[in-house]
Amino acid sequence: MIGKLNHVAIVVPDLAAGSAIYRDTLGAKVSAPVNMPEHGVTTVFVELSNTKIELLQPLGDDSPIAKFLSRNPDGGMHHVCYEVADIIMARDNLVAAGARVLGDGNPKIGAHNKPVLFLHPKDFCGTLIELEQV
Numbered sequence: 051m052i053g054k055l056n057h058v059a060i061v062v063p064d065l066a067a068g069s070a071i072y073r074d075t076l077g078a079k080v081s082a083p084v085n086m087p088e089h090g091v092t093t094v095f096v097e098l099s100n101t102k103i104e105l106l107q108p109l110g111d112d113s114p115i116a117k118f119l120s121r122n123p124d125g126g127m128h129h130v131c132y133e134v135a136d137i138i139m140a141r142d143n144l145v146a147a148g149a150r151v152l153g154d155g156n157p158k159i160g161a162h163n164k165p166v167l168f169l170h171p172k173d174f175c176g177t178l179i180e181l182e183q184v
């Protein structure tokens with residue numbers, strides 16, 4: 051069901067510092083920051099030849115990644131994003147298999163203007179999974 055790895059997301063306490071590490075120290079191509087109020091995050095994308103790294107910093111007071119950052123003050127890996135062809139079909143198959151979808155269970159529009167869903171980490175080897183329809 052899942053296709054390519056779309057991105058790996060890393061929460062950082064300081065997006066400018068995280069961007070500088072990927073751009074200047076690691077020599078990668080780094081996008082400008084984009085605020086995503088609906089998701090409570092500001093994102094930067096690092097473009098690699100085979101995938102992307104998404105740097106996330108909390109935005110607003112009730113950011114869903116604020117608790118993660120308080121437990122991991124240096125930042126850390128937050129989720130992996132896999133591509134799917136049909137997100138509704140993928141969701142229905144996963145729910146039928148007993149997996150839990152976070153939130154209200156309906157796709158939201160993600161950072162690439164495509165529908166995304168998140169799956170409960172307890173059902174997937176302790177890793178938060180994002181599905182993105184491509």
Ligand code: CO
Nearest residue numbers: 059104131180
């Ligand atoms: Co993501």
